[in-house]
Amino acid sequence: MTATQPGPVRNGKRPSVTDVARLAGVSVGTVSNVLNRPANVAPSTRAKVEAAIKELSFVRNASARQLRSGELNTVGAVVLDIANPFFTEMARGIEDRLAQDEYTLMLCSSDENPEREGRYLRLFEEHGVRGVIATPSEGSLDTLLAMRGRGIDVVLLDHTSPLPDLPSVAVDDVGGGALATEHLLAQGHTRLAFLNGPLTLRQCADRREGVLQTLAAHGLDPAEALVEIPLEALNADGGDEGMRRLLASAGPVPSAAFCVNDVTALGALRALRDLGVSVPGEMAVVGYDDVMFANMLATPLTSVRQPMYKMGWTAADMLLRRGAEGAAAEQVEFEPELVVRASSISG
Amino acid sequence: MTATQPGPVRNGKRPSVTDVARLAGVSVGTVSNVLNRPANVAPSTRAKVEAAIKELSFVRNASARQLRSGELNTVGAVVLDIANPFFTEMARGIEDRLAQDEYTLMLCSSDENPEREGRYLRLFEEHGVRGVIATPSEGSLDTLLAMRGRGIDVVLLDHTSPLPDLPSVAVDDVGGGALATEHLLAQGHTRLAFLNGPLTLRQCADRREGVLQTLAAHGLDPAEALVEIPLEALNADGGDEGMRRLLASAGPVPSAAFCVNDVTALGALRALRDLGVSVPGEMAVVGYDDVMFANMLATPLTSVRQPMYKMGWTAADMLLRRGAEGAAAEQVEFEPELVVRASSISG
DNA sequence: CAGACCGAGTGTAACGATTCACGCCCCCGG
């Protein structure tokens, strides 16, 4: 009992069905049957084969299997940032739905880097995944369309589809941006800051659009009423740094800030705290996503809620159903919901 | 220009090297050379082949490629809970290190479910991943050892290795548990609550061990000084519910609570707030991990910090280096660090 | 009793890319 390796000693190679067949004294076809259609094999034979499998600790070679039979129960997903709870919550939704059908999720994070995103998409395709769920960044839409042209199911996540027959799950971000802005204006603020990411990201562009529309609807001139702060990174440090830049900027400082997501809002709040600016007294803050910790912060964060888990679940569901019954392409759009908390309430 | 599909019309099948070769008027061997050793191909030939590849929008079949050549630049990782920032931060570290060597990460979340974890591990092996990084749950260690026996590199993450030649990256959780307890005792608390997960999880068992050791060192009887609350789930809701149970329990209520991680501490704090129990006045709280939002909560959370990103990075680095130069198995252990904040400071 | 049928198992041709031992051609030096 001093063996350090379980099972028989390997001779440097994985055993194959052939090895199993030889050991069990049957043909490879039978081994394959035991593996895939056990009901078609006599119990005694099956037992012999199973014994041989255990003996050799044989593990199916997925590459060969897939090469021959084409099918693969894997779905790839590319999200913008795996460290953002917004995306991990969606990932959970995807995974749970996929697990129901014995599918597996391959999750990758593009870090908003189109090149990295492209690399992952290519990898997925080379591996022959059944489908892809992606939160596309700028430019990758073409790649996705090309993949779809080659027969890979694609579902856009957190992005409304530009094409009628391309399924997507999204949230009305223009509406969400409007919701936040409307709320801030209702609180009496007349000059707002918008800490936003690159406009090449649809989410950022749309939320901005909502801001501008709302300003216009109230007869406000953006040049007067809006200070836009472009963020270096859509994480806490980016938000922190952006807020510092806002406070240091020339001209009258706004009395309210809308952050493009909760993680950056977290950073912004940190900067405000460190600089001794009171929230919401001197600066009201609104975030976006309503992630897990939003309501537990020093000043609970007003945020625009998105049904993250449900979005992920729905996207996976659409992907699976689409393949299964050739369902028509749906384009689901959820409505965002403003959750008002202390960070934006002056009274 | 009304084609809805980019590229030439597919006849229902992916083009293969053979198709490319035919179109380019060369042999399949040459196509393969263009793909893998472009320097060995004359520029004019290469151009022809590349044109054909574009024309057909050919995509390599990774299964066939790997079947023949064996190698695959993919590493699999299984973490306990993808929605916990502790794990996603580690995942980022892994991914970044892997990207340096053009490796790709396949990330899966076992939800502390051994069966699900086993499924993912088997899947990885069937796919022939180069190595596996895993935060093992109960029982899966055998599976991992078996995989290693079959030639797959394994690195344990957030788990000290039980075997000298099995590499691992971990944090001294006994020490971490002691740190937290020592701190709470130093604050004058004499009766502590410990909101913990299942002891089948090494992290939970070790931190508990640290708690008990420290209690003993101070001459305290656990039966008197410790109230253990088993958590249903290691997430915010679990922590919330656990704290409510604690407050509702019979006997003198402790004046301090140690939560096994920050996410559950978040939930516990939420329950305390909702029930109107002041922190740290009526109940001091300490968490574990020091995740991103710990210092931004209503009452900034005292926590035991772990170098998450670095842990992930190191694990990936060990995996890659091990294969590359047959380096000896290291077992890295990081030291946890107590970060004291308002949630546990009585003065 | 012939023929159909059945369950159980066999053997082999794919699947698509890579590899490798060889050809072929052309140029160069002796």
Add this chain to the structure above:
DNA sequence: CCGGGGGCGTGAATCGTTACACTCGGTCTG
């Protein structure tokens, strides 16, 4: 003019699995 390389390409063998057409006893049916 011949031998020898080098540079470019060729094409068949191969990886491990699955699908499929097939064999082989034996039992049922009319």
